[in-house]
Amino acid sequence: xxxxxxxxxxxxxxxxxxxxxxxxxxxxxxxxxxxxxxxxxxxxxxxxxxxxxxxxxxxxxxxxxxxxxxxxxxxxxxxxxxxxxxxxxxxxxxxxxxxxxxxxxxxxxxxxxx
Amino acid sequence: xxxxxxxxxxxxxxxxxxxxxxxxxxxxxxxxxxxxxxxxxxxxxxxxxxxxxxxxxxxxxxxxxxxxxxxxxxxxxxxxxxxxxxxxxxxxxxxxxxxxxxxxxxxxxxxxxxxx
Numbered sequence: 001x002x003x004x005x006x007x008x009x010x011x012x013x014x015x016x017x018x019x020x021x022x023x024x025x026x027x028x029x030x031x032x033x034x035x036x037x038x039x040x041x042x043x044x045x046x047x048x049x050x051x052x053x054x055x056x057x058x059x060x061x062x063x064x065x066x067x068x069x070x071x072x073x074x075x076x077x078x079x080x081x082x083x084x085x086x087x088x089x090x091x092x093x094x095x096x097x098x099x100x101x102x103x104x105x106x107x108x109x110x111x112x113x114x
Numbered sequence: 115x116x117x118x119x120x121x122x123x124x125x126x127x128x129x130x131x132x133x134x135x136x137x138x139x140x141x142x143x144x145x146x147x148x149x150x151x152x153x154x155x156x157x158x159x160x161x162x163x164x165x166x167x168x169x170x171x172x173x174x175x176x177x178x179x180x181x182x183x184x185x186x187x188x189x190x191x192x193x194x195x196x197x198x199x200x201x202x203x204x205x206x207x208x209x210x211x212x213x214x215x216x217x218x219x220x221x222x223x224x225x226x227x228x229x230x
Binding site: 031033035042043045048050055056058088090092094102103104105106107108110 | 149151156157158159160161164205207215216217218219220221222223
């Protein structure tokens with residue numbers, strides 16, 4: 001069974017640009033979450049989608065947005081990029097969206113903003 | 115607010131020895147879940163083990179076991195018979211208990227180095 005797939009693996013953008021990251025969850029998983037990982041702040045929750053609905057959102061500015069499609073694939077978008085947006089962005093999916101089902105993470109997209 | 119504390123920034127262990135990675139948490143929820151993840155240098159977060167707040171027995175998964183002490187709010191990961199491939203960052207995380215949310219709060223992580 002294929003794992004969580006994130007594309008692209010690496011991305012270099014300049015300040016002011018926007019970027020879209022993609023995540024394909026494990027087949028059958030309907031819950032998708034996004035996390036930002038930086039050396040300074042660690043792992044921080046961005047948002048969570050279940051059945052195309054955003055169920056939870058972290059404390060990030062409105063420049064960060066996301067969506068989920070009917071096939072559970074998800075995208076996140078960051079507009080007007082800032083240097084501080086440089087990070088590893090991790091997507092995770094889970095089976096039931098509740099209880100003890102673990103989150104399965106992808107390899108991440110490493111975004112560098114110059 | 116929930117919080118996860120991992121106080122050990124780094125640990126060194128000899129191959130084949132056991133090692134305990136510390137994690138304490140703070141929550142006012144009665145229902146919560148605790149997770150341990152491993153992150154090699156490649157970046158992928160690998161799920162290791164899960165403990166529910168109502169689980170009466172400590173979780174075990176192969177060489178991984180979780181020493182869950184609810185009253186002390188600690189959930190330490192024990193790795194038995196360390197292997198060179200265990201060298202990685204390890205993160206303790208907690209899931210909020212209500213509404214089926216998938217939000218995890220992570221600790222700062224700790225780096226484990228296994229020496230031959």
